[in-house]
Amino acid sequence: MTTAPGSTRDAIVSAALELFRERGFDGTTMRAVADRAGVSVGNAYYYFSSKDELVQGFYDQLVAEHRALALPELTGHADLADRLRIALNAWITAAEPYREFAGRFFAVAAQPGNPLSPFSPDSGPARAAAVDLYREVLSGARVDPDPELARELPELLWLQHLGIVLFWVHDTSADAARTRLLVDRTVPIVARLVRLSRLPVLRPLGRQVVDLVRLLKG
Amino acid sequence: MTTAPGSTRDAIVSAALELFRERGFDGTTMRAVADRAGVSVGNAYYYFSSKDELVQGFYDQLVAEHRALALPELTGHADLADRLRIALNAWITAAEPYREFAGRFFAVAAQPGNPLSPFSPDSGPARAAAVDLYREVLSGARVDPDPELARELPELLWLQHLGIVLFWVHDTSADAARTRLLVDRTVPIVARLVRLSRLPVLRPLGRQVVDLVRLLKG
């Protein structure tokens, strides 16, 4: 009666994602997940060492969806502000169905040492994918920032993304309207900063920022 | 056998703070808190509707300690960078004993809708006190920023403070050395930005930032 390899694990993940969407994170019990997956509670813990760990699957999926949504929309836009706005709004759209659940998720992820933290080694691949999206946002844009700064810019834009996400998680307005407003206000600022980064007065500032990002990276 | 008014409540808070420091947040059970306070579990829940709520006391205390530590050290310094560095390092010093526990605390606080969130109404007083400290950091400094910006600057500096705290919570280096390094790198950038805010090229940028902060505030 053995099914495909890894099928137990998969069954558990899908059951969990279904239930998370249906009843939120807190409303979903491990017993319910195990039930729907057709296994015992203990078995679920054989594959995932905690309830928190079950959501890494969600995170990976979300990053992939964001990318899939954003990339096609980017073609034909060369203005950095436009491209940024597109990427950030794509996130909001992709993440919308999970808002309640995502709140809990990001709270968990904010916990230091938690493998779900965006800064943790375990999130390495997902983080790389996210940063990479912003690399593409930049490479398709008609911009010419200070070259030193340019190298760290994808990481910086991803940090901006994290900030927006943090706001979104707390945003209870309909269809995340306030977050979209925040995006509209933030994007021109960032775009202008990037453009101004070549100005002689601002060069030392750019250097300091570059140093800072390198420190943050370890 | 009644003791002073409010004494039950106080006993529970102190018991909780003691235990949090001794064994961390997760290591402290409500049963243990009740035991040490000399009351029943149910009674603890009569005063505090959840375990999370018990730490608001900690938060208030920390903000007060930070203020008490920072203010005296500020006298005699007129350079904005110096003053900022002093304020931020004072935080690190004040918070150091609670690092492990604080990690959990801020994770809880990051949860949307949680009364402990720094953006929630319940944290209003503590937030106001924190913002106020940065108002004093500014008012004692020899600076002359764009006047529009000046009005929102305390809030902005507090946001910087939150960013540093977020990093600190994840920082496992001895004596928070990496966070102190981050402070050393961040402070000159912020100070320079404030100084440059009068430059004509940067005026529109300043306006955008001011708009942004006003949006964030409501």
Added chain:
DNA sequence: GTAGTGTTTTGAACACGTTCAAAAGCCGGG
């Protein structure tokens, strides 16, 4: 086939946060 070995699965048991109905204490008015 059977014995042995590692992997997977089970479900009862545990510890915890939280709830709740009932008890105990308190206090003003008759």
Added chain:
DNA sequence: CCCGGCTTTTGAACGTGTTCAAAACACTAC
């Protein structure tokens, strides 16, 4: 003194995430 209504206190009970020893299974070697 005691009645009635309040605040406070109790501890057993519930539902949850998690653990664990034991069972079931899969496979290899003989």
